[in-house]
Amino acid sequence: MQDLLRRYGATLTGAFVVLTAFWLLALVILPNVTLFESSFRYYLPVVDIGGPKDVYTLANYQKFINNPVETSFLGIPFTMPIHMITFFNTVIFSAIVTVITFVLSYPLAYYLAKMVSPASLPTLILLLFIPLWVSEALRAFAWYIILTFNGPLNSSLVGLGLLDSPIRWQNGVVTAYDAIVIGLVYTYVLFMVFPIYGSIQSLDRNQIEAAEDLGAKWWQTHWRVVLPHAKPGIASGCVMVFMLSAGSLLVPTVLPSTRSNWFTQTIQVLMLESQDWNSGAAYSFLYILLCTVVVTLVMWLFKVKLSDIAK
Amino acid sequence: MSAGVELDDVSCDFGRFRAVDHVNVSIRPGEFFSFLGPSGCGKTTILRMISGFQEPSEGAIRIGGKDMRGQRANQRPTALIFQNLALFPLMPVWENIAFGLEVRGEDKVRRRARAEELLRLVDLPGAADKMIGQLSGGQKQRVAIARALAVEPSVMLLDEPLSALDLKLRQHMRAELRGIQKRTGVTFIYITHDQGEALAMSDRVGVMSQGRLQQVADPREIYNNPVNGFVAGFVGEMNRLTGEVGQVANGHAVFGTPHGTFRARLAPGVNGAPVKLYVRPEHMVLSQDGGSENSVPVTIGDIAFEGNFITVSATADTGADLTAEVRNDGIGKLPDRGAKLFMHFDADRAIILPDESKA
Amino acid sequence: MHRKRNLLGHLYMGAFLFYLFVPLAIMGGAAFNDSRLPSVYPWKGWTGRWFAELFADQVMWTSFINTILVALAVVALAVPLGTAGAILINSISGKVRGALYGLMVAPILMPGAVIGISTLLFWNHANVPPGLHLSVFGQVSYIAAFVMLLVLARLQSFDPALEEAALDLGASHGQVLRRILLPHLAPALGAGAAIAFFQSIENFNVTLFTRGTSNTLTVYVFSKVRSGITPTINALALILISVTIVCAIWYEIARRRAERRALLLERTATLESAAMLESAA
Numbered sequence: 001m002q003d004l005l006r007r008y009g010a011t012l013t014g015a016f017v018v019l020t021a022f023w024l025l026a027l028v029i030l031p032n033v034t035l036f037e038s039s040f041r042y043y044l045p046v047v048d049i050g051g052p053k054d055v056y057t058l059a060n061y062q063k064f065i066n067n068p069v070e071t072s073f074l075g076i077p078f079t080m081p082i083h084m085i086t087f088f089n090t091v092i093f094s095a096i097v098t099v100i101t102f103v104l105s106y107p108l109a110y111y112l113a114k115m116v117s118p119a120s121l122p123t124l125i126l127l128l129f130i131p132l133w134v135s136e137a138l139r140a141f142a143w144y145i146i147l148t149f150n151g152p153l154n155s156s157l158v159g160l161g162l163l164d165s166p167i168r169w170q171n172g173v174v175t176a177y178d179a180i181v182i183g184l185v186y187t188y189v190l191f192m193v194f195p196i197y198g199s200i201q202s203l204d205r206n207q208i209e210a211a212e213d214l215g216a217k218w219w220q221t222h223w224r225v226v227l228p229h230a231k232p233g234i235a236s237g238c239v240m241v242f243m244l245s246a247g248s249l250l251v252p253t254v255l256p257s258t259r260s261n262w263f264t265q266t267i268q269v270l271m272l273e274s275q276d277w278n279s280g281a282a283y284s285f286l287y288i289l290l291c292t293v294v295v296t297l298v299m300w301l302f303k304v305k306l307s308d309i310a311k
Numbered sequence: 312m313s314a315g316v317e318l319d320d321v322s323c324d325f326g327r328f329r330a331v332d333h334v335n336v337s338i339r340p341g342e343f344f345s346f347l348g349p350s351g352c353g354k355t356t357i358l359r360m361i362s363g364f365q366e367p368s369e370g371a372i373r374i375g376g377k378d379m380r381g382q383r384a385n386q387r388p389t390a391l392i393f394q395n396l397a398l399f400p401l402m403p404v405w406e407n408i409a410f411g412l413e414v415r416g417e418d419k420v421r422r423r424a425r426a427e428e429l430l431r432l433v434d435l436p437g438a439a440d441k442m443i444g445q446l447s448g449g450q451k452q453r454v455a456i457a458r459a460l461a462v463e464p465s466v467m468l469l470d471e472p473l474s475a476l477d478l479k480l481r482q483h484m485r486a487e488l489r490g491i492q493k494r495t496g497v498t499f500i501y502i503t504h505d506q507g508e509a510l511a512m513s514d515r516v517g518v519m520s521q522g523r524l525q526q527v528a529d530p531r532e533i534y535n536n537p538v539n540g541f542v543a544g545f546v547g548e549m550n551r552l553t554g555e556v557g558q559v560a561n562g563h564a565v566f567g568t569p570h571g572t573f574r575a576r577l578a579p580g581v582n583g584a585p586v587k588l589y590v591r592p593e594h595m596v597l598s599q600d601g602g603s604e605n606s607v608p609v610t611i612g613d614i615a616f617e618g619n620f621i622t623v624s625a626t627a628d629t630g631a632d633l634t635a636e637v638r639n640d641g642i643g644k645l646p647d648r649g650a651k652l653f654m655h656f657d658a659d660r661a662i663i664l665p666d667e668s669k670a
Numbered sequence: 671m672h673r674k675r676n677l678l679g680h681l682y683m684g685a686f687l688f689y690l691f692v693p694l695a696i697m698g699g700a701a702f703n704d705s706r707l708p709s710v711y712p713w714k715g716w717t718g719r720w721f722a723e724l725f726a727d728q729v730m731w732t733s734f735i736n737t738i739l740v741a742l743a744v745v746a747l748a749v750p751l752g753t754a755g756a757i758l759i760n761s762i763s764g765k766v767r768g769a770l771y772g773l774m775v776a777p778i779l780m781p782g783a784v785i786g787i788s789t790l791l792f793w794n795h796a797n798v799p800p801g802l803h804l805s806v807f808g809q810v811s812y813i814a815a816f817v818m819l820l821v822l823a824r825l826q827s828f829d830p831a832l833e834e835a836a837l838d839l840g841a842s843h844g845q846v847l848r849r850i851l852l853p854h855l856a857p858a859l860g861a862g863a864a865i866a867f868f869q870s871i872e873n874f875n876v877t878l879f880t881r882g883t884s885n886t887l888t889v890y891v892f893s894k895v896r897s898g899i900t901p902t903i904n905a906l907a908l909i910l911i912s913v914t915i916v917c918a919i920w921y922e923i924a925r926r927r928a929e930r931r932a933l934l935l936e937r938t939a940t941l942e943s944a945a946m947l948e949s950a951a
Contacts, residue, residue: 004761007833009843019754024773027811031788038791108686111679122925126918131690133914135872137891138907142693145700145708152696152710206397209364213384213391214411214462228401247781250874254895264783271787271879281791284784291780306772
């Protein structure tokens with residue numbers, strides 16, 4: 001601060017502080033405080049707000065554990081509240097999306113960082129960026145077209161003789177979330193590629209050659225030298241893809257099956273259809289909790305700092 | 312344990328650029344061999360070809376008599392020490408050293424024991440659990456050597472590993488490297504552009520220029536009997552005089568120049584090629600009056616006091632710049648700037664060489 | 671061996687690009703299919719009517735203009751806020767810095783829906799009705815963080831001695847900012863503005879909850895996709911993809927031209943120095 005005053009004087013320093021304060025207070029902190037506070041209030045008609053009924057309550061959070069229904073996981077049947085099922089499905093399938101995108105991205109990131117000729121690298125990066133500029137809704141929609149019952153995937157698979165009759169992909173072949181997972185992977189895979197590419201790129205090529213020279217096979221070099229170096233990028237990519245997937249509303253809405261439900265959809269129904277903003281706030285707060293848990297978990301698991309993730 | 316390395320007519324092209332051009336050399340088992348040359352002369356490419364990171368465009372490389380064609384770096388009996396050492400920063404010292412054993416599936420207890428043993432060999436006991444970032448430059452150097460030795464290579468390849476160290480440490484590490492080489496008996500192939508390093512450590516030196524091997528010989532031979540102007544000028548300092556070869560007798564020739572007529576040794580194989588006469592500054596003698604032969608009248612210019620010796624620059628009355636290096640005997644008086652003196656040299660200590668390098 | 675591995679790499683890269691582009695191509699291709707459902711199969715013949723229908727759609731045009739206006743507003747707010755935040759955080763250290771940094775980047779990691787909802791609730795408390803202005807606020811809360819990260823990275827390569835030198839030479843604080851710091855930050859500010867613009871255009875989650883009854887392009891696409899799909903969406907998609915590709919090609923040509931110029935310059939420089947050496951010798 002002293003330093004700022006010395007360089008820019010009181011007026012400019014004051015301006016920097018005011019701008020930052022506006023950002024953090026009006027746009028970040030206070031909205032979240034309001035969210036937190038609202039989540040403990042009843043959803044009341046306007047006339048009752050501020051009246052005797054307007055007291056703090058946990059009722060909004062209780063909805064999360066209401067309405068238990070029969071379900072099963074890995075063949076084991078049990079009962080669980082319906083919103084909780086949605087929540088855990090969202091978490092599990094977001095995790096699956098994260099793993100798939102990592103598997104798809106790592107070889108590509110390594111190829112871009114260490115194998116491609118420097119002359120064609122910028123062109124390839126640009127090519128990869130093009131789909132990223134196309135809106136998320138459209139990217140999900142593209143897969144809607146591909147996966148429809150009368151769509152090109154079924155017709156080409158049947159045409160090639162790989163399928164006897166068309167499949168209802170969107171209703172799920174393995175799980176009810178197949179189409180959503182496919183859509184999310186397609187939509188967010190580049191958010192995994194670029195952080196990993198960035199971290200592998202900073203690895204000295206001599207490190208790879210040294211490992212090879214000492215007798216390491218290619219997978220040993222990757223396991224002991226490249227992967228550990230790429231850890232911050234992997235952490236960053238995993239957090240990004242997981243949070244984007246868990247928070248996506250477009251993809252689960254465009255590519256739903258009859259049995260799929262994403263937690264964002266639950267919130268959307270509460271907020272925009274039931275107009276129950278207080279419950280919406282409570283469920284949003286659960287998302288913040290999830291986000292915090294995931295980021296903390298990744299930071300602990302990968303032994304990285306927040307600044308590594310936020311790159 | 313140690314093996315010889317043969318380069319049999321090896322060339323290497325990068326696109327249209329020929330980095331290494333028909334190099335033939337046979338490095339003996341247990342030898343400390345240096346490739347010496349300016350940057351871009353192809354010496355690093357040679358090292359990368361021996362280690363297996365680069366395939367020769369032509370010719371064959373044999374290690375211990377075995378053709379290495381198609382053998383990848385991790386299959387060759389060589390260990391490379393990189394210019395920047397390439398130690399793994401995320402592993403502690405001992406895991407670095409034992410990495411080569413780890414990837415061969417050696418168990419952890421044996422790896423640890425071997426790492427400790429090698430740390431003692433490179434005089435760094437007790438550093439096993441330190442991280443690479445905690446080490447000094449010289450310590451990193453030793454860890455890199457230990458890591459390379461751990462895989463028990465027959466040939467050790469070193470790519471200017473001392474260039475990042477300060478002068479004192481560099482000189483110390485020279486002796487250290489030489490000592491380790493003698494103790495282990497492994498063939499060392501050393502790449503450097505520092506002639507002092509090459510001369511001080513090596514059994515033999517190969518001087519390179521523009522992808523070609525100019526001369527292979529022991530350090531004394533390289534310094535005292537360079538085969539051409541490039542070797543003469545790259546290894547140590549030289550005074551050069553341009554002229555024509557005259558009458559030849561007993562290996563000496565008369566050499567006519569605008570600064571006078573001199574007599575000097577004539578290098579073999581000088582056949583009509585442009586030549587120069589070369590004299591080392593430390594063989595130039597300053598005196599008040601001219602000697603009987605090989606004497607040039609000069610005017611003294613800059614005098615640089617370097618401590619153990621003094622460099623005297625002078626201009627011949629006929630225009631050539633000459634340098635003499637005078638030992639500092641501690642009591643002698645230095646000549647004055649502008650003084651008129653003579654520089655002369657012994658005919659046996661001057662040599663007439665082809666001007667250009669082999670190209 | 672190396673060659674084999676390189677070949678595998680090229681193949682994988684090719685397959686990946688195929689995977690990225692084929693869905694887009696199929697979606698674009700369906701825009702010309704004379705079928706009531708958006709599909710390339712079965713092909714019922716070429717038509718341009720989906721484009722005509724799209725251009726006749728007044729809601730689409732309003733949404734488009736709204737999107738651009740929101741994006742411009744986001745750029746105008748996010749760049750100064752993010753820059754101020756970066757300058758501030760760059761000058762402090764220790765715990766406060768860590769906390770501030772955490773607060774600033776947290777919105778990047780937070781789901782957009784949550785940002786939208788919290789923004790909606792907060793301004794509703796302050797009796798500000800929902801609408802695109804709230805969408806701007808919600809978007810800025812996390813887009814400013816992108817700008818902050820870019821500017822912070824750029825600040826790290828800044829030599830503070832330059833500012834001291836300017837002050838020493840008698841510059842005012844305002845002049846130091848304008849003549850020394852901002853020019854150094856210019857590339858980051860430009861990149862920040864571009865990212866802010868594109869992020870805003872892309873945004874759906876925040877906008878959906880804060881927009882009130884206004885539409886932006888992503889919301890328009892979303893509602894179209896949900897309620898009876900017609901290939902007008904494909905027509906729109908094709909136009910957007912084409913614009914992107916044209917921009918990319920234009921950028922690529924500019925880049926190559928710059929590269930060639932740099933190469934030429936380098937060559938002339940070597941030639942010149944060679945000529946100089948020759949004339950010296």
